[in-house]
Amino acid sequence: MTEQATPVIVVEGLTARYDDRSILENVSFRVFQGERFIILGGSGCGKSTLLKHLIGLYRPYSGHILVNGIDIATHDEENLVKARMNIGVLFQNDALFGSMALYENVALPLREYTDLSEGIIEQIVRMKLELVRLGGYENHFPSELSGGMRKRAGIARAMALDPQMLFLDEPWAGLDPITAAELDILVRSINTGIGATMVIVTQELASIFAVGQRVIMLDKEARGIIAEGDPVVLRKESADPRVVNFFNRRTA
Amino acid sequence: MMKSEKRKDYTLEIRGPEGGDILLVITGRIVLSNLHQVTDDLRTIPAEVAPSSLTVDLTGLDYLDSSGALALLHLKHEAEARSVPFEFIGMNSRVKGIMDLLHTVTVGAASAAPERKPAGLIEQVGEAGMKVAQDFVTLMSFTGALVTTLLYSAAHPRSVRWDDVLRNMKQVGVDGFPIVTLISVLLGLIMAFMSSLQLKQFGANIYVASLVSIAMVKELGPIMTAILVAGRSGSAFAAEIGTMVVNDEVNALVTMGFDPLRFLVVPKIIAAVVVVPLLTLYADAFAILGSLVVGVLGLDLTVYTYMQQIRITIDNYDVMTGFIKSLFFAFLVGGIGCHRGFQVRGGPESVGKATTSAVVSAIFLIILADSIFAIVLHYLERK
Numbered sequence: 001m002t003e004q005a006t007p008v009i010v011v012e013g014l015t016a017r018y019d020d021r022s023i024l025e026n027v028s029f030r031v032f033q034g035e036r037f038i039i040l041g042g043s044g045c046g047k048s049t050l051l052k053h054l055i056g057l058y059r060p061y062s063g064h065i066l067v068n069g070i071d072i073a074t075h076d077e078e079n080l081v082k083a084r085m086n087i088g089v090l091f092q093n094d095a096l097f098g099s100m101a102l103y104e105n106v107a108l109p110l111r112e113y114t115d116l117s118e119g120i121i122e123q124i125v126r127m128k129l130e131l132v133r134l135g136g137y138e139n140h141f142p143s144e145l146s147g148g149m150r151k152r153a154g155i156a157r158a159m160a161l162d163p164q165m166l167f168l169d170e171p172w173a174g175l176d177p178i179t180a181a182e183l184d185i186l187v188r189s190i191n192t193g194i195g196a197t198m199v200i201v202t203q204e205l206a207s208i209f210a211v212g213q214r215v216i217m218l219d220k221e222a223r224g225i226i227a228e229g230d231p232v233v234l235r236k237e238s239a240d241p242r243v244v245n246f247f248n249r250r251t252a
Numbered sequence: 253m254m255k256s257e258k259r260k261d262y263t264l265e266i267r268g269p270e271g272g273d274i275l276l277v278i279t280g281r282i283v284l285s286n287l288h289q290v291t292d293d294l295r296t297i298p299a300e301v302a303p304s305s306l307t308v309d310l311t312g313l314d315y316l317d318s319s320g321a322l323a324l325l326h327l328k329h330e331a332e333a334r335s336v337p338f339e340f341i342g343m344n345s346r347v348k349g350i351m352d353l354l355h356t357v358t359v360g361a362a363s364a365a366p367e368r369k370p371a372g373l374i375e376q377v378g379e380a381g382m383k384v385a386q387d388f389v390t391l392m393s394f395t396g397a398l399v400t401t402l403l404y405s406a407a408h409p410r411s412v413r414w415d416d417v418l419r420n421m422k423q424v425g426v427d428g429f430p431i432v433t434l435i436s437v438l439l440g441l442i443m444a445f446m447s448s449l450q451l452k453q454f455g456a457n458i459y460v461a462s463l464v465s466i467a468m469v470k471e472l473g474p475i476m477t478a479i480l481v482a483g484r485s486g487s488a489f490a491a492e493i494g495t496m497v498v499n500d501e502v503n504a505l506v507t508m509g510f511d512p513l514r515f516l517v518v519p520k521i522i523a524a525v526v527v528v529p530l531l532t533l534y535a536d537a538f539a540i541l542g543s544l545v546v547g548v549l550g551l552d553l554t555v556y557t558y559m560q561q562i563r564i565t566i567d568n569y570d571v572m573t574g575f576i577k578s579l580f581f582a583f584l585v586g587g588i589g590c591h592r593g594f595q596v597r598g599g600p601e602s603v604g605k606a607t608t609s610a611v612v613s614a615i616f617l618i619i620l621a622d623s624i625f626a627i628v629l630h631y632l633e634r635k
C-alpha cells in the first residue's frame with residue numbers, strides 16, 4: 001500500500017449529532033487513494049450517519065471533512081457540485097427512483113452530466129447493468145425487483161459516471177452467499193479496474209476479509225472509533241474484547 | 253392456613269401461616285390465555301399474605317409460556333421489593349429454559365430511548381407556538397428558494413424536465429376532469445335552484461343567471477377548483493416527495509448533483525400553474541351550464557336570454573381576476589404540497605401526516621389568499 005499515500009478523505013475531529021443527541025464524538029481518520037476502506041460496527045452505532053456526513057448530506061456539528069481537498073461543509077455550491085460529481089453512492093435502502101425503470105435510473109446521471117448520444121448511453125447503461133448481473137431487467141421498475149437485485153441496481157447507478165470514489169452502505173445485505181461472493185469479486189474488480197476509492201459500510205464478516213484492506217470499527221457507547229487497521233491483523237492481534245467479539249461472532 | 257383455588261387449567265395453593273414462611277404450589281398450565289386470571293391471583297399474595305419468606309414450587313407445572321414466566325418473575329420482583337426472601341423450586345428443564353430466557357432480557361427497565369418528557373400545559377402551548385413560528389420561517393425560506401429556482405428555470409427553459417411537466421399536467425388536469433365536471437355542474441344546478449326559489453317571488457327569474465355566473469366566475473370557481481386540486485394533487489405531491497425523502501431518493505438526487513427543487517418541484521409547479529386556471533374556466537363554464545338547465549327547465553327562460561343576461565353581467569375584468577386568482581391558488585397548492593413532502597422526517601407514517609397537512613394548509617392558504625384578494629380588488633375597483 002505504499003503508492004496509496006495520498007489521502008482523498010480527511011476527517012478531523014468530527015462530531016455528529018441529531019438535534020441534541022450525539023452519535024459520534026471527535027472522530028478522525030483518513031482514507032487513501034484507491035483503497036478499499038471499510039466502516040464496521042454494531043447496528044445503530046452511526047455508520048450510515050458517518051457515511052452521510054462524508055458525502056456532504058449532513059453538516060458536521062463540529063470538525064472538518066475534506067474530500068479531494070474540498071471542505072464538504074462548504075457553502076460554495078459550485079465546489080460542492082464538483083465534489084459530488086466524483087462520487088457515487090449506494091444508500092442503505094437502495095434509494096432507486098421508484099417512478100423510473102432501471103434503465104432510466106442508471107441513465108439519469110449520464111444524461112445530466114454528459115453530451116453522449118442516446119445510443120451510447122444505452123450501451124453504457126446495459127454494460128453497467130450487465131456488470132451487476134442485471135442484464136435484461138432494463139425495463140423493470142424497482143418495485144418489481146427483489147431486495148438483493150435492488151442493491152445491485154443501486155451499485156450500477158452509483159457507478160454510472162465511473163466516479164473516483166464509491167460509497168456503499170451495506171451492499172451485501174440481503175444477498176445469498178454465492179451472489180455475495182460474486183459481489184466481492186465485482187467490488188474488487190471495480191476497485192482495480194477503474195481505480196475507484198471505496199468506502200464500504202458493512203457487517204458481513206466474510207466480505208470484510210475478502211474485500212477490506214483497512215477498516216475502522218465504530219462503537220455505540222464509545223461514540224467513535226475503537227479500532228483501525230487491516231482486518232486480518234485486527235482479528236489476530238486485537239486485545240479489545242469488543243473487536244474480538246465482533247470478528248468471532250460472539251456476544252459480550 | 254389452607255387456601256386452594258381450582259381453575260380450569262391451573263391451581264395455586266398457599267401453604268403455611270399468614271405472615272410466616274409460605275410455600276406456593278403452582279400446578280397446571282400458565283399461558284397467555286389464562287394470564288389475566290393468574291396475574292390477578294398472584295398480585296395479591298405478597299401484599300395480603302405478607303409472608304416472611306416465599307418459596308414457589310413449580311414441580312407440578314405442566315406448561316409455561318414466556319408470558320407466564322413473565323408473571324412469575326413479576327411475583328419475584330415484587331417479593332424482592334418488599335425484601336421477602338424468594339425462591340423457585342422444582343423447576344424442570346423446560347421451565348428453567350424459559351425462565352433463563354427471560355433473565356437475559358431486563359424486563360421493566362425503561363429503554364434509553366430518546367427523551368420525550370410529557371410537557372406541561374404552558375410548555376405545550378409554547379411548543380405549539382414555536383412550531384407554528386418555525387413552520388412559517390421554513391415556509392418562507394422555501395418560497396424564496398422556489399421563486400429563485402422558478403426564475404432560473406424561466407431563464408433556462410432547457411433545464412426544465414418537460415416530460416415530467418407533462419406527466420404532472422395529466423395528473424392535475426386530465427385526471428381531474430371528471431370530478432371537476434361533476435362538482436361544478438352540481439354546484440351550478442344547486443345554486444340556480446336555491447336562488448330561483450327566492451328570486452321567483454320577486455319575478456326576478458332572469459337574475460338567477462347573474463347570480464350564478466358572478467358567484468362562480470369571481471369566487472367559487474377559483475376556490476372550488478383550487479380545493480379540489482389540493483385534495484387530488486397537493487396531497488399527491490406531498491406523498492410522492494415524502495416517500496422519496498423517506499427512501500433516501502432525495503438524498504440520492506442531491507449526491508448526484510441534482511437540485512431537488514429544480515428536479516422535483518419545478519415541473520409540478522409549472523404543471524399546476526398552467527392547468528389550474530384552465531380547469532377553473534372549465535369549471536365556470538360547466539357550473540353555468542348546470543344553472544342553465546335549471547333556468548330553462550324550471551324558470552321558463554330561453555337559452556338565448558339566459559346567455560344574454562350572463563354576457564351583460566360578466567365582463568372581461570371579472571374573468572381576468574378569477575383567472576389570476578386561480579394562478580395564485582395553483583402556486584400555493586403546489587408549493588405547500590411539495591414543501592410538506594420535504595418536511596417528512598423519519599418513517600412512512602410521517603408521509604401520511606404530510607399529505608394531510610398539505611391539504612389542510614392548502615385550504616387555509618387558499619382562503620387566506622382569497623380574503624387578501626377581496627380587499628385588494630375592492631380598493632382597486634374603487635379607483
Ligand SMILES: Nc1ncnc2c1ncn2[C@@H]1O[C@H](COP(=O)(O)OP(=O)(O)OP(=O)(O)O)[C@@H](O)[C@H]1O
Nearest residue numbers: 018023041042043044045046047048049050092598
Ligand atoms: N434522521 C435521523 N434523525 C434522528 N436520529 C437518527 C436519524 N438517523 C439515525 N438516527 C440515530 O442515529 C443512530 C445511528 O444511526 P445509523 O443509521 O447511523 O446507524 P448504523 O450504524 O448505520 O446502523 P445499521 O447498521 O443498523 O444501519 C441511531 O441510534 C439512530 O437512532
Ligand SMILES: [Mg+2]
Nearest residue numbers: 047048049092
Ligand atoms: Mg446503516
